[in-house]
Amino acid sequence: MIIKHAQLRDREGLWDIVIDKENIVDITKDYPLKDQDKVIDARENLVTSPFIEPHTHLDYALTAGNPSWNMTGTLSEGLNIQRKRGDLSKQEIKTRARKAIKWYIANGVQVIRTHTNISDSQLIGLHAMLELQEEFAHMLELQIVAFPQQGIYTDSKMVAQLEAALKEGADVVGGAPHFEFTREYSVQSVKKIFELSQKYNCMIDIHCDETDDDHSRALEVVIAEAYHMGIGHLVSASHTTAFGSYNNAYAYKILENAVKSNINFIANPLVNINLQGRYDSYPVRRGLTRVKELLETGINVCFGHDDLLDSIYPLGTANMLQVLFMGIHVCHLTGYDQMNKSLDLITTNSAKTVQVEQEYGIEVGKPANFIILQAKNDYDALRRQSPILYSIRQGNIIAENNPLQAKLWLGNEEDEVEFLY
Ligand SMILES: [Zn+2]
Numbered sequence: 568m569i570i571k572h573a574q575l576r577d578r579e580g581l582w583d584i585v586i587d588k589e590n591i592v593d594i595t596k597d598y599p600l601k602d603q604d605k606v607i608d609a610r611e612n613l614v615t616s617p618f619i620e621p622h623t624h625l626d627y628a629l630t631a632g633n634p635s636w637n638m639t640g641t642l643s644e645g646l647n648i649q650r651k652r653g654d655l656s657k658q659e660i661k662t663r664a665r666k667a668i669k670w671y672i673a674n675g676v677q678v679i680r681t682h683t684n685i686s687d688s689q690l691i692g693l694h695a696m697l698e699l700q701e702e703f704a705h706m707l708e709l710q711i712v713a714f715p716q717q718g719i720y721t722d723s724k725m726v727a728q729l730e731a732a733l734k735e736g737a738d739v740v741g742g743a744p745h746f747e748f749t750r751e752y753s754v755q756s757v758k759k760i761f762e763l764s765q766k767y768n769c770m771i772d773i774h775c776d777e778t779d780d781d782h783s784r785a786l787e788v789v790i791a792e793a794y795h796m797g798i799g800h801l802v803s804a805s806h807t808t809a810f811g812s813y814n815n816a817y818a819y820k821i822l823e824n825a826v827k828s829n830i831n832f833i834a835n836p837l838v839n840i841n842l843q844g845r846y847d848s849y850p851v852r853r854g855l856t857r858v859k860e861l862l863e864t865g866i867n868v869c870f871g872h873d874d875l876l877d878s879i880y881p882l883g884t885a886n887m888l889q890v891l892f893m894g895i896h897v898c899h900l901t902g903y904d905q906m907n908k909s910l911d912l913i914t915t916n917s918a919k920t921v922q923v924e925q926e927y928g929i930e931v932g933k934p935a936n937f938i939i940l941q942a943k944n945d946y947d948a949l950r951r952q953s954p955i956l957y958s959i960r961q962g963n964i965i966a967e968n969n970p971l972q973a974k975l976w977l978g979n980e981e982d983e984v985e986f987l988y
Contacts, residue, residue: 569606573939574613575929576944582596590933591932593931594929611943613942613944614929617678618917618938620676621803622682622833623667623679623681626695627874630663630878636881637881640881648878656691660691664695664699665699667885676887677936677958678923680710682714683737685737686716686717705960706960712739712772718753726759733766737769740767741772741774757789758792761792770802771793773804775804775806779844781809790828801922804830805833808843808855818860825866826864833870834856835870837872837873839873842879867920869917888948907945915928936961938959939957956970
């Protein structure tokens with residue numbers, strides 16, 4: 568397969584990408600076509616590495632309205648609705664999650680990390696995800712986080728269940744230390760998570776300080792553990808919304824130590840702009856972590872969608888460009904240079920976070936995994952929320968969308984405008 572006339576993020580001009588079986592074998596100009604070549608003309612559009620979803624909850628995806636709609640929009644009502652619903656069957660979880668995965672694929676996502684609640688003793692959600700991981704293996708990488716949603720020490724069975732989930736094949740150990748009863752339990756839970764990551768040789772991704780409480784300080788413990796164990800690159804702190812409320816003296820200490828520890832941060836702009844600030848009188852906080860300052864300090868940050876059409880977040884179409892659009896606004900990242908490299912936040916930074924960097928990138932010798940966007944560059948894709956024209960994985964087309972085209976009837980003339988805006 569040959570991709571003709573492609574814009575690339577890191578090179579000037581138009582390029583042809585030559586694919587042999589599963590891999591990219593050449594990136595060149597004016598590649599001479601042979602009769603038997605399968606050709607996709609990118610028509611001067613942007614070809615980029617696929618989008619990555621580093622933080623979602625597929626086991627709840629598409630459950631909004633079941634058994635009732637969230638009337639306040641708050642996290643506490645969302646969690647109450649989940650409790651009222653009780654455990655879904657494996658089949659119900661798979662049916663909804665399968666649909667959500669297909670939405671992600673249609674939107675150019677090829678790697679998903681999903682936090683799976685392991686609070687039920689049967690580990691139903693985990694089993695559903697393991698089966699979907701196998702079912703979709705040829706189309707995307709699905710990483711499963713064993714997620715004790717209400718913390719580890721709030722229930723005497725939770726450590727055993729977390730360990731069982733890791734034994735059964737979860738790829739990442741998760742946690743929620745801000746839900747523990749006390750500061751001491753919170754510290755203990757972070758230490759237990761790191762201990763389990765060593766025992767089961769897995770990555771760490773913690774729902775960390777997802778609260779507006781500026782005294783919620785699990786993040787400093789995550790940083791310290793990662794630093795002392797030298798495994799920061801395998802560790803992600805998700806949300807860290809309390810970091811947005813810390814006093815500056817403390818926040819800058821955290822920034823310095825985060826650099827030393829080399830951990831990754833995942834912010835979830837759609838969900839946290841919605842959930843945070845709910846206890847505030849005016850002014851109402853934005854409730855996101857300090858994305859701009861983290862990036863300026865050289866720390867790796869990426870964006871996740873998080874909940875998708877469930878009791879906690881009632882919107883979403885599994886489109887990472889929507890996530891990016893919200894994040895760019897909320898985090899004040901609308902500087903021209905910032906917008907011109909904004910796709911990093913849903914591509915390369917995410918690849919580093921979920922540890923798929925080795926196979927990721929449009930380079931000779933790497934797997935032919937990429938998307939073609941109906942856009943010329945990052946800024947264009949961000950501004951116009953461009954659709955994906957093609958998603959290609961290991962040399963095969965796995966998704967294709969028709970280009971959006973507007974037709975105007977101005978008097979008698981039919982005027983076709985490919986890009987209206
Ligand atoms: Zn989450």
